[in-house]
Amino acid sequence: MTPTKRNEILTLKSLGFLLLLFGAATMGGCASLGVQPWQRDVLAREDMRLDADPLDAAIDDHLYFSKEASSGGRSFAGGGCGCN
Amino acid sequence: MQLKPGARRPKAANARRQLMAASCALLGAAGARGQQSGTAPADSGLLEDWSVDSALAYYHENGRIRAIEPVVDVSKVFADGQALNLNATFDSLSGSSPNGALTSHTAQTFSSPSGKASHSYITAPGQLPVDPHYQDERIAVGANWTLPVTRVDQLSVGAKLSDEHDFFSVTVNASIAHDFNEKNTTLSFGISNEYDSLSPIGGAPVPGSDYALLEKTGGKTKDGVGALLGVTQVMTRIWLTEFNISVDRFKGYLNDPYKITSIIDSAGNTTGYEFESRPDQRTRKSAYWENRVGWSEQFSTALSLRYMSDDWGIRSDTAQLHVRWSLSDRHRYIEPTLRWYRQTAADFYTPFILSTQQPATGYESADSRLGAFHALTYGLKYAQKLPGLGSRPESEFSVRAEYYQQTFDERMAVPAGLSGLDLYPGLKAVLVQVGWRF
Amino acid sequence: MAASAGNAPDEALEVEARGEHLLAVRFTAMASPCEVLLSSTDRSAALAMGTLAAREAQRIEKKFSRYRDDSVTAWIHENRGARIEVDEETASLIDFASRCFELSDGLFDITSGVLRRAWKFDGSDRVPEPDSIRSLLPLLGFDKLEWRSPHLMLPSGMELDFGGIGKEYAVDRAYDLLASARAAPFLINFGGDLRANRPPPHGPWQVGIERPDADREATMILDLEHGALATSGDSRRYLLKDGVRYGHILDPRTGWPVPDAPRSVTVAASSCTEAGLLSTLALLQGARGREFLEEQGVRFWLLS
Numbered sequence: 001m002t003p004t005k006r007n008e009i010l011t012l013k014s015l016g017f018l019l020l021l022f023g024a025a026t027m028g029g030c031a032s033l034g035v036q037p038w039q040r041d042v043l044a045r046e047d048m049r050l051d052a053d054p055l056d057a058a059i060d061d062h063l064y065f066s067k068e069a070s071s072g073g074r075s076f077a078g079g080g081c082g083c084n
Numbered sequence: 085m086q087l088k089p090g091a092r093r094p095k096a097a098n099a100r101r102q103l104m105a106a107s108c109a110l111l112g113a114a115g116a117r118g119q120q121s122g123t124a125p126a127d128s129g130l131l132e133d134w135s136v137d138s139a140l141a142y143y144h145e146n147g148r149i150r151a152i153e154p155v156v157d158v159s160k161v162f163a164d165g166q167a168l169n170l171n172a173t174f175d176s177l178s179g180s181s182p183n184g185a186l187t188s189h190t191a192q193t194f195s196s197p198s199g200k201a202s203h204s205y206i207t208a209p210g211q212l213p214v215d216p217h218y219q220d221e222r223i224a225v226g227a228n229w230t231l232p233v234t235r236v237d238q239l240s241v242g243a244k245l246s247d248e249h250d251f252f253s254v255t256v257n258a259s260i261a262h263d264f265n266e267k268n269t270t271l272s273f274g275i276s277n278e279y280d281s282l283s284p285i286g287g288a289p290v291p292g293s294d295y296a297l298l299e300k301t302g303g304k305t306k307d308g309v310g311a312l313l314g315v316t317q318v319m320t321r322i323w324l325t326e327f328n329i330s331v332d333r334f335k336g337y338l339n340d341p342y343k344i345t346s347i348i349d350s351a352g353n354t355t356g357y358e359f360e361s362r363p364d365q366r367t368r369k370s371a372y373w374e375n376r377v378g379w380s381e382q383f384s385t386a387l388s389l390r391y392m393s394d395d396w397g398i399r400s401d402t403a404q405l406h407v408r409w410s411l412s413d414r415h416r417y418i419e420p421t422l423r424w425y426r427q428t429a430a431d432f433y434t435p436f437i438l439s440t441q442q443p444a445t446g447y448e449s450a451d452s453r454l455g456a457f458h459a460l461t462y463g464l465k466y467a468q469k470l471p472g473l474g475s476r477p478e479s480e481f482s483v484r485a486e487y488y489q490q491t492f493d494e495r496m497a498v499p500a501g502l503s504g505l506d507l508y509p510g511l512k513a514v515l516v517q518v519g520w521r522f
Numbered sequence: 523m524a525a526s527a528g529n530a531p532d533e534a535l536e537v538e539a540r541g542e543h544l545l546a547v548r549f550t551a552m553a554s555p556c557e558v559l560l561s562s563t564d565r566s567a568a569l570a571m572g573t574l575a576a577r578e579a580q581r582i583e584k585k586f587s588r589y590r591d592d593s594v595t596a597w598i599h600e601n602r603g604a605r606i607e608v609d610e611e612t613a614s615l616i617d618f619a620s621r622c623f624e625l626s627d628g629l630f631d632i633t634s635g636v637l638r639r640a641w642k643f644d645g646s647d648r649v650p651e652p653d654s655i656r657s658l659l660p661l662l663g664f665d666k667l668e669w670r671s672p673h674l675m676l677p678s679g680m681e682l683d684f685g686g687i688g689k690e691y692a693v694d695r696a697y698d699l700l701a702s703a704r705a706a707p708f709l710i711n712f713g714g715d716l717r718a719n720r721p722p723p724h725g726p727w728q729v730g731i732e733r734p735d736a737d738r739e740a741t742m743i744l745d746l747e748h749g750a751l752a753t754s755g756d757s758r759r760y761l762l763k764d765g766v767r768y769g770h771i772l773d774p775r776t777g778w779p780v781p782d783a784p785r786s787v788t789v790a791a792s793s794c795t796e797a798g799l800l801s802t803l804a805l806l807q808g809a810r811g812r813e814f815l816e817e818q819g820v821r822f823w824l825l826s
Contacts, residue, residue: 042322058173
């Protein structure tokens with residue numbers, strides 16, 4: 001007997017997905033959001049970079065790729081290794 | 085009131101060269117006068133333009149699998165804004181790996197993938213069947229080139245190669261990024277293509293075939309393409325956000341050639357095994373959202389959420405939080421992290437097959453990585469700035485540890501004969517890493 | 523008069539952190555906010571460099587300021603009608619001004635300061651009478667003074683004003699001093715005239731140039747890897763009479779404002795002096811400003 005239990009939250013998840021998508025679309029179009037060039041002091045900090053600590057992220061991604069069914073998100077999803 | 089006629093045309097482009105010569109004469113003379121007060125130029129060794137990031141990670145799972153992974157990554161930015169990144173990873177794994185079969189009340193014998201009699205192994209009653217001879221070494225190299233195309237557009241191309249005993253992979257990717265809104269908004273689009281070639285020890289099994297028959301075919305391949313669309317937005321002076329959606333599709337031999345599924349009878353006795361059988365196509369979609377906030381000089385946080393769904397019926401949610409606490413005028417920091425993950429099972433996931441039934445789709449896999457589970461990671465990192473090498477400003481040394489635990493969510497109804505057995509042992513793993521960046 | 527190395531800057535300097543690997547030292551010179559940015563975490567180096575730059579900027583200001591009575595400019599004015607010998611640095615500046623005068627067909631003229639006696643750009647409608655301008659014309663014109671380096675004779679009633687090149691010259695001087703002291707990436711910014719030696723590791727210097735009017739795109743951001751940027755502008759100084767706007771860029775050959783001068787010009791060149799000259803000349807070209815800069819083949823941004 002194969003497990004066939006379907007999650008009811010499937011629909012909610014799809015909606016959530018679309019909501020995030022819509023949020024991104026509006027966000028991208030907001031020309032009034034943002035800072036002046038001389039206000040980038042905090043944003044220039046090492047820990048504020050979106051790719052801060054890339055090696056930690058790469059090692060973690062490799063671990064999760066080999067133990068889980070999901071990968072990627074921040075970057076491409078391919079694993080490039082035989083561990084899954 | 086009449087204004088006088090406008091300016092006369094000066095001597096043309098020649099003017100500029102002469103102007104340059106004039107300013108050089110002015111500044112050259114000034115420089116010559118000031119020469120005696122200048123100090124000697126600083127040493128600019130070759131190292132100065134390259135930045136290096138390196139790490140050594142040690143992974144230990146369930147007291148079974150051990151892995152060591154050194155990684156090195158070097159980058160250089162050139163005067164015209166082009167940048168080059170090269171990286172290399174070496175990965176050595178050894179230990180025992182679950183083969184997908186179900187725990188049983190009786191001892192089970194398995195032959196090793198190589199078919200060598202000496203490598204067959206026996207699993208004691210009540211133990212999870214694992215292949216104790218699991219050993220692999222992998223070497224991977226990657227390169228990435230970034231090129232500013234216009235003042236607000238940047239092109240990036242990269243390639244990665246990975247080679248291990250039974251698996252070879254090559255990936256190429258390209259992306260473009262466009263800044264606008266005074267660089268407060270960046271739109272990115274990228275594509276990637278991965279080609280994998282499997283040469284499993286002993287050959288790739290025919291999917292769904294009887295384990296005892298050891299029907300093997302030769303090497304197999306799979307191919308994947310992916311696309312990613314992302315937007316990065318500066319929200320406030322202290323808040324940066326990134327949102328990506330991506331899709332990828334893999335086609336080809338998607339099975340794990342070493343995994344089998346137990347066939348059990350109504351009493352719970354294992355009557356045989358078959359090699360797993362997965363569809364030859366998988367399409368995944370995901371949405372990712374990350375927020376970085378610099379609350380103060382001492383505290384910053386990074387929170388990310390990811391939702392993934394694929395056509396194998398798997399859906400997953402991930403939430404990850406890093407909190408960085410900087411000390412001593414930002415010379416050191418402590419960074420605890422927490423990650424929560426949950427996934428649903430693939431449609432064809434089954435921990436075992438009842439001998440009286442066949443799965444509806446014909447696909448089946450007992451690979452726990454396709455099952456329904458949730459996982460928690462607790463992590464802590466400490467980093468400290470150290471004096472730099474040569475004329476570089478500083479270097480950073482770091483050490484971090486993570487504890488990862490997987491717990492199964494869905495338990496299938498099992499025949500009474502299997503009660504009392506822990507059929508879903510889950511996973512507990514520790515990762516320890518030291519890093520040096522200079 | 524050799525460059526003096528022993529004077530402390532006028533104010534106590536502090537090192538500010540502007541980012542992870544970005545330090546800044548600020549001071550005032552030539553009536554402008556000045557700063558030196560250094561891509562490093564070495565605070566003592568930043569302080570040393572800021573001090574060097576501040577000392578040099580303030581030295582040049584004191585030496586050539588027309589507002590000080592102990593400056594070389596004041597001394598030249600005290601000795602009008604007489605043949606005087608100027609020091610090497612002043613001589614090289616006058617040489618440079620002389621070349622620019624020739625190359626621009628008289629548009630760039632450091633004797634044009636006398637026009638300040640007639641024109642007061644206070645936003646009012648008090649445009650001077652043509653007669654008052656005509657009476658000043660005999661006192662205008664670099665070709666009227668006697669100059670054979672290092673001897674100068676400034677005729678009675680004329681003025682010399684180094685304001686048009688002083689700030690850019692100071693940027694280049696400070697740049698040479700800093701570049702010989704240290705190889706780390708730095709940027710010098712004296713009130714919008716700036717120069718950088720090379721970009722910081724994570725990308726080019728991002729420079730915001732303010733545009734005169736509060737527009738949709740009020741500030742322009744430029745990426746500067748190395749080299750100099752200088753901006754000249756019309757901004758807020760003008761007179762308005764009978765619906766006609768008289769900008770403060772005066773044509774020294776006529777005594778009247780250049781018609782249709784661009785509102786703001788930013789030029790990129792290898793030295794700040796060169797960039798400053800080109801941006802000033804573009805303004806003086808009036809409606810032909812854009813064409814002029816295109817002919818010169820330099821990178822520029824012009825708002826008309």
